[in-house]
Amino acid sequence: MGKAFIFGDNVDTDSIVPGRYLSVSDPQELAKVCMEGYQLGFISKITAGDIFIAGKNFGCGSSREHAPVSIKAAGVACVIAQSFARIFFRNAINIGLPVVESDAAIKDIEQGNVVVVDFEQGRIVNLTKLQSYSFAPYPPEIKAIIDCGGLVAYVQTHQIKI
Amino acid sequence: MGMTITEKILAFHAGKRYVEAGELVTAKLDGVMFNDISGPLAIIEYEKMNYQNVFDKERIYIVLDHFTPNANIKAAAQCRLLRRFARDKQIKHFYDVGLMGIEHALLPEQGLIAPGELVIGGDSHTCTYGALGAFSTGVGSTDLAAGMALGKLWFKIPASIKFSYQGKLSPFVTGKDLILYTIGKIGVDGALYKTMEFTGEAIQQLTMDSRFTMCNMAIEAGAKNGIVPPDQETERYFAQHNYCNRQALFYQSDADAKYSEIFEWEVSSLEPQIAMPHSPGNVKDVGEVGTISIDQAIIGSCTNGRLEDLRAAAKLLQGKKVHPYVRTIIIPATQSIYRQAIKEGLVDIFVEAGCAVSTPTCGPCFGGHMGVLAEGERAVSTTNRNFIGRMGHPASEVYLASPLVAAASAITGKITHPQEVR
Known part of the structure; x- marks a missing residue:
């Protein structure tokens, strides 16, 4: 559960983690610069459990996994968008950052609304407006990765052989 | 129903006779590329997976090209990590300062990409190799790690958009102008999750260098990959650069292949963009x-x-x-x-x-x-x-x-x- 931050369309990965910070791999270091290209010092506004709400094509641009790693390490519980850039989407699933597509939630949720996402039921609940919005379940192949907590754990759990 | 080039490449690598847009498949990889930004994270994740060896020492391509020659101490440490990994795993195609070039220009030039191959890279501009009639796409570090360990990865078969450019480009107008024009027309999410297939008279007249430029920027329209149907120019380029003795497969889209959209533009009077x-x-x-x-x-x-x-x-x-x-x-x-x-x-x-x-x-x-x-x-x-x-x-x-x-x-x-x- 947390407060919603509203972003527009086409938030690019340079806004999430600017290129100058890419010589770092440590999640905690990357958390410090989360959304730094969007607004300097943005991290100071985030509390654990907060939710990002965005328009179309969230995470467009580079393949840098540093972007979802930074968002996750900053404590953001979920990114809800109208659509995601495909590399960002894969990366988020692979590292265990929840990402959900929902037009209804995007239209209704406002800055600062308190939101909780129920992944089992496939529902987003807006506690401020007392509204809920459903979202489509993931395909089973992708849900299996999510259920393991990410691709590394999935590969370990399933002991996939070449 | 026929298939597009992209569908044929993915079907072949998934061991299937037929695939269609939207289907999820697990496909074999012909190459896994990463650099000094995506690589360090990939190695950290790879090591967690506990695989002794990479799937193929000759099919991992490591290029130190982003913060190099080392821009600062942190970047130097990242490069050192990759250098040690490359030596430890005996990676054949490792490009350090002095040999190094910008990855998406370097790999085709070194003969590491063959038409018909399926390649992933830890850089969004990996889609460049579609100019050779290969399927290539950018992924993040954890996908690289899994790809390196397993030699395969899951893919959603993308729907294809066909772009047909008619006419002859005027002097001062290049592949860069064509792709900028295209992105301007369809927008930065105009090809989201999809394939951009570049065809037509104006494409046939383009050099390989210009085709690389066009496929390179497919990602700027949100595309999964860009691809140019291979022709004599592709064959000539590949024959000239096939230093690694790769087997090429020259796929063409079927006449009844399915496209989600088709754009046809007359580009003779296009201005520099x-x-x-x-x-x-x-x-x-x-x-x-x-x-x-x-x-x-x-x-x-x-x-x-x-x-x-x-x-x-x-x-x-x-x-x-x-x-x-x-x-x-x-x-x-x-x-x-x-x-x-x-x-x-x-x-x-x-x-x-x-x-x-x-x-x-x-x-x-x-x-x-x-x-x-x-x-x-x-x-x-x-x-x-x-x-x-x-x-x-x-x-x-x-x-x-x-x-x-x-x-x-x-x-x-x-x-x-x-x-x-x-």
Whole structure:
């Protein structure tokens, strides 16, 4: 559960983690610069459990996994968008950052609304407006990765052989 | 129902006779590429997976091209990690400073990409290799780790959009202008999750260098991959570069293949294009922009650092000087391009004109090093992105254009149509 931050369309990965910070791999270091290209010092506004709400094509641009790693390490519980850039989407699933597509939630949720996402039921609940919005379940192949907590754990759990 | 080139490549690698858009498949990989940004994270994740060996030592390509030659101490540590990994795992195709070139120019040049292959890379511009009729796409570090361990990965079969360009391009109009025009038309999410298949008379007339430029920027429209149907030009290029004795498979889309959209454009009267800040989709004719003075011009990158690009720039710069207020940085994309540029006298023309010529690096394109912008500064650049803060300070601006427009602008000090300095 947390407060919603509203972003527009086409938030690019340079806004999430600017290129100058890419010589770092440590999640905690990357958390410090989360959304730094969007607004300097943005991290100071985030509390654990907060939710990002965005328009179309969230995470467009580079393949840098540093972007979802930074968002996750900053404590953001979920990114809800109208659509995601495909590399960002894969990366988020692979590292265990929840990402959900929902037009209804995007239209209704406002800055600062308190939101909780129920992944089992496939529902987003807006506690401020007392509204809920459903979202489509993931395909089973992708849900299996999510259920393991990410691709590394999935590969370990399933002991996939070449 | 027939299949597109992209569907055929993915079906083959998934061991299936037929696939269609939307289907999820697990497909074998012919190559896994990463660099000094995506690589360190990939190695950390790879080690957690507990695999002793990579799936194939000859099919992992490591290129240290982003923060290199090492821009700072942190970058140096990242590169050291990759160097140790490459030695430890006996990675055959490891490119360090001195051998290194910008990955998406380097791999095809070294014969590491064959038509019909399926390649993933830890860089969004991995889609460049579609110019050779291969399927290639960018992934993040954890996918790289799994790809390196397993030699396979899951893919959703993308729907394809067909672009058909008719007519003959006018002088001063290049592959860069065609792709900028296309992104301007369909928007930065116009091909989201999809394939951009580039066809038509104007594409058949393009050199491989220009085709690489077009496929390189497919990601700027959100595409999963860009692809050009292989033809004689593809065969010629591949035969010339097949140093690794790769087997090529030249796929063509079936006549009854399914496309989610088809665009047909007559491009004979197309003008040189430019993407204004801060989106590759914010495209105009160069002649329409008015007076925009610039502080820096960059000619290089995985988009436009190939020989054809340097020759085009040199043609305009020969016997001229760049504007005294414009830092002009020219970056040949690979060592062999650099060497050829020296042999042909291009480097001499550049230095004589007052340009800096650098060893290959991605540095300035992503605001890493070698040409970072200060607050309020403007650059015209042959690179692929102009997001806020891309090349440095959040209040700097990047204008994306062809090498001809960048060179013309470097001479006049403002954004300029190449015919004005001819």
